[in-house]
Amino acid sequence: MLRQVTLEDIRPIGIGAGILGTGGGGNPYLGGLHLASVIRQRGPQPLVDPLDLDDEALVCVAGNIGAPTVSIEKLPEGTEMLRALRLLEAHIGRAFDAIAIAEIGGANSMQPLICGLLAGIPTVDSDSMGRAFPEIQMSSFLFDSAATAAPLAMVDAADNAAVLPVAIHDRWAEKMARNIAVSMGARAGLVGTIMSGAQLKAAGVHYTMSLAHHLGCRVLEAQRQKSDVPQVVADALDGQALFRGKISDVHRRTTAGFARGSVRIDSFVSDDQLTIEFQNELLIARVNGVVAVTTPDLICIVTEEEGEPVTTELLRYGTRVAVIAVPAPPQLKSETALRVVGPGAFGYDVAFHPLPGGVIGWRPKSG
């Protein structure tokens, strides 16, 4: 287990979180630069083992909400996470003890570290997805818990702020927060999903910061050794290298606030074709038209040579890629969870086809 995040950890966490982002979650590079500047000023950020949390501890999640495409062009002011945290603390009249991770996938792996460092409180090594999803209610902290997405607080780079004290359900909190984020220029810092240590212990996908770090280290090591990096990624996540080939077609359109589309990959060695449908994240994979992987199981695209993550907005003709299929953590596969993150939640008329096996990636690791 990782006990703290230092400058040296940022690169492997970025790679690991990029792969776990399943095409979404935003590119961790800029977030990594931001985190590095804060670590240089304040030192490493401590990580808390979720099982060591006091049951009465007050915890919330911190992350960016908005369009990943915008987050590449519109840089943060830098204190968004801290200002949102202070605003939420003022609203509820209590101070938080630790920051949990909303989504380990992509750029939002860095924000809870930045938030904790600026606020002087630790980050919990546990997230609510073990991957990336686009909407607030898609969180294991919320599926079977008394916790709710609201109250939440949002701020932008220019000091606009909003608090949502209550929402009739988490989907409604998502709708309101999404529209506020649009008003804020499609990028805002958000702090919410207030819970106790006990609630986090029961509902979180634990040790995913450690997992991202471990995955990134194995990728970097395999790159140095010129070994088969995609296979190393699959092994590290207890998944399978499902398909290898060249991207031969990409359809992408922006509708209803999502980057929706599909990508086709032609096999290097046969006439087989893999198609993947995506909505920010990669959601349904079909081999020759037959459903092979379905959300919430993870569909990760990495480059064939280097095993580096390829986010949805970077998919383009000709890239040589490998597709890794990884069984989702058990927290995402309950009946309640599947109503929120299964294929039907994204409008696909496809049943969830769980991949066999796969709990290694989501279990505490030694060392």
Next chain:
Amino acid sequence: MLRQVTLEDIRPIGIGAGILGTGGGGNPYLGGLHLASVIRQRGPQPLVDPLDLDDEALVCVAGNIGAPTVSIEKLPEGTEMLRALRLLEAHIGRAFDAIAIAEIGGANSMQPLICGLLAGIPTVDSDSMGRAFPEIQMSSFLFDSAATAAPLAMVDAADNAAVLPVAIHDRWAEKMARNIAVSMGARAGLVGTIMSGAQLKAAGVHYTMSLAHHLGCRVLEAQRQKSDVPQVVADALDGQALFRGKISDVHRRTTAGFARGSVRIDSFVSDDQLTIEFQNELLIARVNGVVAVTTPDLICIVTEEEGEPVTTELLRYGTRVAVIAVPAPPQLKSETALRVVGPGAFGYDVAFHPLPGGVIGWRPKSG
């Protein structure tokens, strides 16, 4: 001056506020039914003379935000104003002493009375427009004042809630509040624009509830006497009956959150044509192509026979109407104000052509 609002006052206030709404502000009929039910339970609502307010009194405005078309179909739960008020009080940690009127025009004339009655505090006989405008920043309380639109609080019929603690300027508060209102189904109760009694005294358009009531009473009296009701309306507002004729064409489309369009009226007695461009409210009137009236001056359409207000969404071919032009209150005609409510603020490349005279309607009246 009106000292309180009783059941009998609702009908004349509705007519007067409908005319002052210049086509927008929503239809006061449903708001009037709501107000009547609250008055039956709790008695009349006291009105405070703005000049009698304590300089240190804490005042805010209350009203609906959203699309008037939606407000006809989607009824309120009833306590939106009160819940928004309590939420804002909790946020700032102080209780309000009185409720001011955001806009006297249309349905929002009723909400500050309902809010005050439910909260047990009086309503101030002063508003920020003397008419209706579509956006939050279009308020005399904000033009030259230290008051700001945020903090503000919003709630919907289903108990979703939002607080905007701060916005970098009032236009940004409008953008955020508008998008939250959209998330809430295009109708929400909003309380904000916190100010002191001294600020309200300096910036408000005073006695406009009394004016709406007086205007409505004169219309009802003229209807009974079968006199020339449009001329009575013009006289009561120190305006002029600009044009009389039959609606011969209506263009209406919903773009960027507004009902935009134009209406053409053919004269009863000549070949003259009047065209009016509108964005929720009636904004620019041209006689035979020559600009005759420009926002913020009031363009009021009433039925030729009864002198009843015709709101923008009810404009239709064949209606016999009179168009009354009324000089805006002086508070809307300063240089600062015209940047926010003049023709340019609505995207028209037309200078403000102030109508001559016209302060009678905006002055305190005896009796």
